[in-house]
Amino acid sequence: MLPALALRTLRSADKRCIAKFVWNFGVKGMLSVERFKRRLKRGETFPPFLYLSIINSCNLRCQGCWVDVEEKDSIDLATLNRTIEDAQAHGNSFFGILGGEPFMHPELLDLLAAHPDCYFQIFTNGQFITEKVAKRLREIGNCTPLISIEGREVVSDERRGKKDVLNKTLRGLDHCLKEGILTGVATSVCQTNIEELLTEEWLQHLIKRGVHYAWYHTYRPVGPKMNMALALRPDQLVRVRRFVTDMRARLPIAIIDAYYDGEGQALCPMSTGVSHHIGPKGDIEPCPIIQFATDTIRDERGIYETMRDSAFLKDFRELSAEHTRGCVVLERPDLVKQLVVKHGARDTTVRGTALAELDAMTPRFSQWLPGEEIPEKHWMYRIAKKYWFSDFGAYRKAGHAQTAAAKAKELIATGRS
Template sequence: MLPALVLRTLRSANLRCIAKFMWNFGVKGTLSVERFKRRLKRGDYFPPFLYISIINSCNLRCQGCWVDVEADRSTIDLKAMNRLIDDAKAHGNSFFGILGGEPFMHPELLDILEAHPDCYFQVFTNGQFITEKTATRLRRLGNVTPLISIEGSEVVSNQRRGKPNVLNRTLRGLDNALNAKLLTGVATSVCQSNIDDLLTEEWLQKLIDYGAHYVWYHTFRPVGPDPNAQLALRPDQLVRVREFITTMRAKMPIAMIDAYYDHNGTALCPMSTGVSHHISPYGDIEPCPILQFGKDSIHDERGIFETIRSSEFLKDFREVSAEATRGCVVLERPDLVKNLVEKHGAKDTTARGSAVRELDNMTPRFSQWLPGREVPEKHWLYRWSKWYAFNDFGAYPQKMSVAEEKVKELEETL
């Protein structure tokens, strides 16, 4: 699997893009994790990875989307992004996830990427704005990988994304990215309407034949103003996703990403472990993208490092969430989220202003933490990588028997 993946990548991707990935993300990303570990040992904190929603606007209307895509456009401009990234770089960070809305609708996106050749960016996109001209400029930069979301067949894509002809327009963007020899990934939010189509070896082979270099399977989260809970996966399906990913990682020549498990298959939450936090299009610093509450802002004169480092709200959120569950605190304990918001006087960071009411309307449900159903990594490289750079970093208590019982009750209830 690994030799075939390396050979395929060397043949299909631009060498500058590969070099930027290996140095800016591979080497420097590893060093940023090392700094993170050292900070934790001395009781200090700043995440090695930041995810930044630079715009709220989007051309699609996806089921279950929590972003205020129909509100007046709000963006984080070039000046603010440069200040944020420069401060994070000064403390060892080199990787940034760029989200939206649709990031390619941001008029200064390419200028932001160009301003930081010493960083690596992953842009979460529907791909429909990746023209040949845009892809060519991205190749010149070399420090960016587009992660293009595909939600299923043409019929399912139209239904999931809320617009007609979605799949064809997305595939054109994917074509442009791959023809420009960009390191390119495909993301899927696995749900009831696409699990049987996209969680297959045939689908992975189609992506390999297409030229994609990696895939990211993440599971649908029923949150936001219109959560579409009927699309959420059952516990047995969550285990099925995990089994599929670990098996295919050891078999297929395509890299595979997931963000909810360590090397032993034990569930974790990147927010609770401290690996990442999220920044909204309004500049609010949030625990994670679906936790739309905040006390802090990137516009604080202290800068992003000191603001996050000294945030009692974020610290309390990480610690209390880790004590309550190894899964998703929003899905399992919306009551706890509300308590934390009220305790700290955090504001609703949405434009719609209904985030607290949405918590009240949620029915607690299971998430990725299913005690007793852990599926360890099968391939040595993924196992080692997660052991080193994507574990719980000691965030969770050694014994969580009460929390485990609560999770099992949620399984039985739903």
């Protein structure tokens, strides 16, 4: 698998783009995680990976989206540059760029060009990636578009709320691949696309098209338009995990996940401190689906000191890790509300209904399914996760044995469905 993937990438991708990926993301990313681990030993937390939603606006209207996509909030270039430079000064080199739709931000390309020694992953629907934009992305060389595809033609239109979505997205995807840009495809796995896209046939199609990696994450019913009918059952969550580990060991395409360590133990990147989120107003949030904050990137102390010293983020990490290895929002929305009230955190949405949305949630299973752990099969993923994507000791003091036993009984009682 690995030699075939490497050969395919070398043949299809621009050599300068590969070099930027290897150095800015690979080498410097690993060093960033090592600095993160040293900070943890000192009792300090600053994530090695930051995700920035630089704009609210989006051209699509996806089912269950929690972003205020009809609004026009965005972070200006000067603030973005200052934030990235401060994080860089403390060892960070990788940044995830989200929206809304990031390519609707008028200064996105300027942002990428301003930081040639960083690496950016852009979460996008791909529809604004014209031939001209793709050429510019290749020239800059320090980014990878992660293009979301939510189904074949019919399901894509249904999931994304517009017409001809898949064809428009594939045009953007092909523009990237034609220019030799390292490009991925992301899918939010849900009830309406699991049979279409969680298949070897689909991955083989992506490989033939020239896609370099895939990212399967699972739909999370949150926000003002939460759609419980789309959410996966526990047995389907296990199916996703098993599929990912199987395909990683067999196919020449990299597959990303963010919910498990090398032994198949569930984790939450927010709880472990490996990642936090910055919203389109500059608010510093625990993660993208927790739309509350007490801090902002506009604080004169800078992003490093502000996040390091945030009592709100610290409490979120610790309380979440104490109660679950999964998603605290899905499993314990009451705890999220408790912390929001305790810290007097502000609702960072434009709609102003985030607290009421927590009240409306029904607790459900997330990725933590005790007794259903599936370890990585491929040695490369096992090693990478052991050293650079684990729980970093976040759950060491939690004593989850009793909670895990109770959850296992609940799974049995529900027939894992």
